Amino acid sequence: MGILDTLKTKLAPAKDKVSDFAHQHGDQFEHGIDRAARMVDRTTKGRYSDKIESGTGKAKHAYDRFSHRTDGGGADDAAPPEPPPTA
Numbered sequence: 849m850g851i852l853d854t855l856k857t858k859l860a861p862a863k864d865k866v867s868d869f870a871h872q873h874g875d876q877f878e879h880g881i882d883r884a885a886r887m888v889d890r891t892t893k894g895r896y897s898d899k900i901e902s903g904t905g906k907a908k909h910a911y912d913r914f915s916h917r918t919d920g921g922g923a924d925d926a927a928p929p930e931p932p933p934t935a
Contacts, residue, residue: 870915881907 870877885904889897 867915870911874911874915877911878908881911 881904885900889900892900
């Protein structure tokens with residue numbers, strides 16, 4: 849077992865605690881992300897609105913994955929599409 853494996857096993861309980869904490873305070877996180885995005889958009893006078901919106905979406909998606917949220921109904925929670933019928 850290498851050093852990286854040892855670190856992963858020792859940090860697993862801490863990761864679970866942080867994940868639970870993130871899951872409990874999801875609304876505050878999303879509010880903070882939205883607030884920061886509005887401030888940056890105002891500061892840049894709307895020049896980078898599309899990039900800010902994209903970054904905000906990516907941050908929220910990463911947060912959802914980290915906190916193991918399944919109540920969001922996102923695309924990751926859906927079943928994969930069925931393959932097309934063969935003729």
